[in-house]
Amino acid sequence: MSYQVLARKWRPGDFSQVAGQEHVLRTLINALDNGRLHHAYLFTGTRGTGKTTLARILAKCFNCEQGVSSNPCNACGACREIGEGGFLDLYEIDAASRTKVEDTRELLENVQYAPAQARFKVYLIDEVHMLSTHSFNALLKTLEEPPDHVKFLFATTDPQKLPVTILSRCLQFHLKNLSPNTIVKYLGPVLEQEKIECEQDALWQIATAAGGSMRDALTLLDQAISYCQGPIGAGSVVEMLGIPPRQQVFELLKAMASGDLRAVLAITGELAGQIPDYAQTLDSLLSTLHRLAIAQAFPEAIDNSQGDRREVIELAAGFSAEDLQLFYQIGNKGREELYLPGDMRSAFEMLLLRMLVFAPDPVVPVAQGDSGSSGGEEEGGSRPEEELDAVEPEPEVREAAAEIEDAGIENPRTEAEIPEAAPINMGNGGVAAEEPPDTAAGLVAEFESLPNVQKLVRNFSGKVIRESVTPSQRRGEQ
Numbered sequence: 348m349s350y351q352v353l354a355r356k357w358r359p360g361d362f363s364q365v366a367g368q369e370h371v372l373r374t375l376i377n378a379l380d381n382g383r384l385h386h387a388y389l390f391t392g393t394r395g396t397g398k399t400t401l402a403r404i405l406a407k408c409f410n411c412e413q414g415v416s417s418n419p420c421n422a423c424g425a426c427r428e429i430g431e432g433g434f435l436d437l438y439e440i441d442a443a444s445r446t447k448v449e450d451t452r453e454l455l456e457n458v459q460y461a462p463a464q465a466r467f468k469v470y471l472i473d474e475v476h477m478l479s480t481h482s483f484n485a486l487l488k489t490l491e492e493p494p495d496h497v498k499f500l501f502a503t504t505d506p507q508k509l510p511v512t513i514l515s516r517c518l519q520f521h522l523k524n525l526s527p528n529t530i531v532k533y534l535g536p537v538l539e540q541e542k543i544e545c546e547q548d549a550l551w552q553i554a555t556a557a558g559g560s561m562r563d564a565l566t567l568l569d570q571a572i573s574y575c576q577g578p579i580g581a582g583s584v585v586e587m588l589g590i591p592p593r594q595q596v597f598e599l600l601k602a603m604a605s606g607d608l609r610a611v612l613a614i615t616g617e618l619a620g621q622i623p624d625y626a627q628t629l630d631s632l633l634s635t636l637h638r639l640a641i642a643q644a645f646p647e648a649i650d651n652s653q654g655d656r657r658e659v660i661e662l663a664a665g666f667s668a669e670d671l672q673l674f675y676q677i678g679n680k681g682r683e684e685l686y687l688p689g690d691m692r693s694a695f696e697m698l699l700l701r702m703l704v705f706a707p708d709p710v711v712p713v714a715q716g717d718s719g720s721s722g723g724e725e726e727g728g729s730r731p732e733e734e735l736d737a738v739e740p741e742p743e744v745r746e747a748a749a750e751i752e753d754a755g756i757e758n759p760r761t762e763a764e765i766p767e768a769a770p771i772n773m774g775n776g777g778v779a780a781e782e783p784p785d786t787a788a789g790l791v792a793e794f795e796s797l798p799n800v801q802k803l804v805r806n807f808s809g810k811v812i813r814e815s816v817t818p819s820q821r822r823g824e825q
């Protein structure tokens with residue numbers, strides 16, 4: 348027996364086998380079970396979401412020899428012939444190849460005659476938006492007053508191109524793109540029955556790459572089976588698709604969150620070894636950034652449709668909202684750079700570096716003067732002061748604080764608590780408090796007589812912290 352591609356072999360034969368589309372199924376099943384049959388149905392949605400599949404199942408429901416129901420037997424002659432594509436009273440037409448009015452007239456010529464063997468004559472017109480205006484007019488006449496034994500089933504990816512006169516005579520069903528989760532759930536039993544081993548990660552990659560289309564997912568699975576010649580591994584699927592696994596995108600973002608430039612470059616190096624499609628990689632990165640931004644604003648809006656809810660919410664906590672916005676914009680704007688002359692890897696790395704360098708709170712330290720550029724301990728002059736307050740102070744600052752404590756100050760006050768009138772200007776803004784005051788005796792006296800003296804210390808950020816020192820404590824210190 349010749350090989351049948353998975354997408355055909357695993358085409359659902361009844362409503363119970365259809366993946367997703369619950370909103371459409373419920374309406375159809377209720378209508379069929381209550382005998383409320385319409386004469387024209389329109390299925391819309393992107394490729395591979397099940398438009399013609401649903402139409403064929405509906406044709407079975409109408410014509411099953413066991414009677415009209417939402418649950419065709421799949422055993423009688425009509426059900427089997429519809430499934431195999433040889434049923435006399437099912438006219439399947441691809442409108443894309445028969446757009447002319449003559450074609451439509453020819454098709455509708457016999458519409459008045461009773462079906463050859465079944466209950467209903469079913470016209471299944473795929474890509475119906477491709478019909479010409481004259482064809483639509485010809486069709487409209489029949490749609491206005493259809494014979495009782497005729498059912499029209501239309502499918503289209505582009506319902507906007509249909510005349511409203513047609514639209515208003517059809518029951519419309521919009522099929523949604525399938526989530527990766529739905530696709531993974533559907534592919535699980537397929538793999539089991541086909542006796543094919545497949546790593547869970549590989550399955551998710553295929554489901555994500557399918558872009559909401561079950562047909563694409565099954566085709567990719569076919570391709571992976573041929574590519575791997577055995578168990579399907581995540582690594583092989585990465586090579587086949589050129590799309591990095593989600594885990595790698597998460598690793599990349601984790602490294603970016605911590606500003607670990609070395610790790611970022613190591614991961615792009617790993618990616619380069621997998622011959623990736625950098626545009627797809629950037630897309631994965633951007634769509635993950637989008638999910639992180641949503642996770643920050645509304646964690647409850649992140650569902651587990653991609654099996655990574657927990658990871659997304661955890662990762663979102665590592666970024667500021669500004670970072671995510673900026674990274675997204677830089678990535679989006681920089682997409683075209685990938686296609687400019689030069690190699691894509693360099694362009695991709697430059698994009699990542701740009702994101703880090705221009706972040707509001709630069710995660711990659713920018714070299715300043717003689718302070719060098721590695722690590723996060725050097726002065727970071729552009730950082731907001733509030734944040735630095737929370738950072739562990741440098742040893743010299745700690746020493747200074749300890750000195751103050753040793754001197755008996757119970758509650759050294761911070762800058763914010765000091766009244767404006769109290770400070771005196773020590774002039775150099777540096778570590779000045781320990782230096783003897785001016786030799787002029789008058790000045791010393793004045794200094795000694797002040798109720799509180801501001802002790803100036805400098806923390807690692809260059810921010811001046813002033814502490815109060817009483818005259819007696821000050822004398823004790825010297």
Ligand SMILES: [Zn+2]
Nearest residue numbers: 411420423426
């Ligand atoms: Zn049947």
